[in-house]
Amino acid sequence: MLVPKHRENDWIFTTEAGHLQLLLSTPEISRLILIGNLPNGDINVGTLYKRSLEKCPSYREMLERSLYPLLMALLPKEIAQLGNCQVPFLSYEDNVISSVVLERCTGICVGEMLVEDVEIEGSRRELRRRLRFKRMPNLIQTEICIVPIGVDDTRLDSLCIEGVEFNPDLRKLVHPYLAPMVAGLSLIGGYLQECLKSMVRPRGLCIGVGGGALLSFLSLQLGFEVVGIEADEVVLRIAKQYFGLQVSNSIQLCVGDGIEILKKVALIDSGNESNSLVADNVGKDFFKNNFELFGSKFLFIMVDLDSSDSRMGISAPALEFVQKDVLLAAKSSLSEHGTLILNVIPPNRSFYDMLIHELQEVFEDLHEIDCGNEENFVLIASKTTVSIDLGVADNSFLRNLKSVISGRYVDCIRKI
Template sequence: MALLPRTARDFASAQYWERFFQQRGPRAFEWYGGYLELCAALHKYVRPRDKVLVVGCGNSELSEQMYDMGYQDIVNVDISEVVINQMRERNAHRRPKMSYLQMDILQMDFQDAQFQVVLDKGTLDAILVDEEEATLERVDRMFAEISRMLQVGGRYLCISLAQAHVVKKVVGYFSREGWMVRVHQVSGSDDGAAKQQFVLPVFVYVMTKFKKIPGSVLQILEICTEEQDKPVRVESAEQLVEAIKERQLYALLRSQLNKNPSASHVSLDLCDADAGKPRYTLHVVDSPSVKASRNNHFAIFIIPQGRETEWLFGTEAGRKQLAASAGFRRLIMVALHRDQHYKGMEGIQAELSGKVMELAPPGLPSQQQVPFLSVGGDIGVRTIQHRDTSAMSGEYLIEDVKGDNMCYFRRLIFLSNRNVVQSEARLLSSAAPRGQKKRKKDKKKQTSGSTEAPPESAGQAIDRSYLCCEHHKAMVAGLALLRNPELLPAAYGQWAATTSGKGCCCLRIPRAEQKQLYPLARARLSVLVIGLGGGSLPLFIHDYFCQSHVEAVEIDPSMLEVATRWFGFSQGDRMKVHISDGLDYVANLAAAAAPVRYNAVMFDVDSKDPTLGMSCPPPAFVEMAFLQKVRTILAPEGVFVVNLVCRDSLLKDSVMATLKEVFPLLYARRIEGEVNEILFCQPHPEGKLAAPELVEMGRTLERTLRRPGRAWDSSYILSDMLKAVEIV
């Protein structure tokens, strides 16, 4: 037997409700919860002495329960004669002061200003089923009747699921009338028995009637969620709708987790109630393969500040790996946001405990202690060193963060894409962020967050020997493909014997290996890098290929200032930066009567348009006509290196086909855990090398670069970078 309507419009039909209550009988039908769920809101706005009108009462027990709690001046109306007769019979003796009347709420037989409260539980939702003109006219008539019967200072309490079109209609009508509109989320409305009928949370609109002032357009709009002690003022109906929508999405997320926990991997933001900005991002990860025990149902992992972009924390695959290794059936990973301050692990736990427990898996034992975890037990350090705006790149900031083993890293972040590290460099161990030193002296008052450091922090030393980005390491490794005899210095054997041990160019090399060793580090390389960023890539080539000449092209003049001031970059005889559009710069070089020829051309330039399927390089840089210009300025046995970031598989296939048409020899190297793919392109296919040859060339190049007096990070192994290279 169908007790729910086939279409939403049936809710507005008197015939439907007559049929509904005849079929259902005297058993109560509680839309949107009963007295226990609603009493907290009712007690705020309904006084025992108030005269209350309940519109569309149905056979709900809410009026009866209110009567028994002392609210005895209650009049109930409904369009259904069947239900009115049922309710009169049920309450005639037990509740003699309460009345039930059959009445159409669009035209009621009450005097003006007769009531202090009008209570509506689901009736407005049943009428406002669409936004057609006839429906909106019916709602206007309903609101006009409610307004007429309420005294000034009276309240219209409307219990609703708060669909967007309903909220807009309520706000629009009563704001024009000069009323105050406040929206409460019903505490626990998306829990218990209520959620068996409705996944979405229940809200109460409280419209307070003020005396209308002619010409006044003041809107008073407020929202009070279940976590908040006091209402928060919002500026517009759109903001109110958005705030409600966030609560509804949260309830849907919880429902999704409970219905299908084995397939769950969802994320959501929790915002600062006052500022409205994201404060925490929660990633919910389930590990069905973990065997359940009493103590491994649920845990919360706090991602240290500044490390949310790392593969382990910033990708779905990484988070799954971490959750499985942690050994919990459900792990909530919490990322902390910039421009927010946190009072240590205990403060975060106090803030989050109530909210994250709502995301606990079904079957969590009662009174279960849920652990809060982190790396090393702390929440990390993030210090904002500088913040500015570029005319081309928008807002950006320079921040220092603490990584593993107490190392600190400096990062350039564009706030238009705040989850991507644009450039990164390691700080020398003696250059810990000065913004943190003072806090360490007073642990009792220590707070962690995005702190602004003093200007002198710009002078902290950058470790120029370390490439933070895996794709930069792979791009450097690609220089091992250079085999042009013109790059070899004359009388190599004599050079190796006379310069070894001087801390300048090369390790001491046995004569038996001299003919095999490839002295590229001593070669007179000319390298063109499109895209400067923090300058780490061109700086590394300049420092380690000690006779190289490096030119970098950067379209944004602000980035040259950033690289120089914050990332240890400097220009000199062998390092030049050109402020220009890379497209124009290459085109002008190619059009010259005698084009400059580079041994290596590198593209490490990103797109300013985040909506493109390919974010690096911009599409114009891989069009056929432009690639022909790149080939013109590339030496015959040179190498063209491209950092490709493309999430659109069809677009990527097209780019690869175009590249291969211009550069017949094409190698590809995927960066593990990232979208990046490094492409090594050469003009002549006859120079193709097998994988073992590539690895050996990488090993040889590394031996020439690792020389006395020059730091080298042991984690950087060029031959490993070339092991995974594939010929396309």
């Protein structure tokens, strides 16, 4: 695989986790050799990348011919002895045109991370802000739209991404699975409509905050109250500083292990606080300090937890969440009409089938949304039987929902 010019320092190409993910993303390949310029340093604040415009077919052909003897020498002997071996040359391609690093820091749980502004391919200039972790560099943890400060549309085409200040645009979701997760709320659209009619703000829990794009959207666009649990305090600092996440009456944050907190909430609710399943680091003192966050049940729980083990490739949710006691805890923490909404990146079909089976063992109803990117699915597990009612004529919540996210995600919900 040819490493793009000027991206030699990217964690995708300089870390074992990045190499492993490249290999796992091409399952038909068992041996991958990266070819590129030597890294000339590390990624630091201000590091700028601009995609090379050089595309010379004759140079590519000459490079492949010159490298062929070396690559043949690296083949397994049993393959090389067959003769006439074809060595495929791949080019790494993504949608990044240019990028600049805003901050590099280290969190106690997630390790090193990067915040970067990027320009991506599109019919018009698309500017985004991203959060990536070194432990899983090929996975974008958070992505939001950004708007240049003091630059009108007539000057946008000539804008250079470096040296410009941007404001986060929190009115839309650009991560491929976040809008489908929000679309899952349409299954309880009737009840949500009744809540809004009664002037009761629906209340939800988000496990896994990242940059906070989902929490901000639920609060600003739908008027919900949201509690977010994030394991790493540095990630929350990044979310507030770079991604526009603001603590308010409608958004409250908690630092801790979301899975263990969920189990403790369920056990306290059942009056069984001494259960040995509860982690020692989530005790009574935690709930004395956070009672207002967890003292009442949630109408929805949204889970965005990827596996921290790069050997599994990119997968979600974390295996720790797919345990019966955790799913029962989630169910117990939901109100009568509550729903659990999961971002799922299945590493294989057996994982997905296992997850579906575990959810069906605990919840009454299960629905699916295919996010359409050949990677993400959203599973919606409900405490009670729900029906897919797409009529919006007399439901202001559904009308608003379809106005702020693509209605196609609502329309493609499928019962499992």
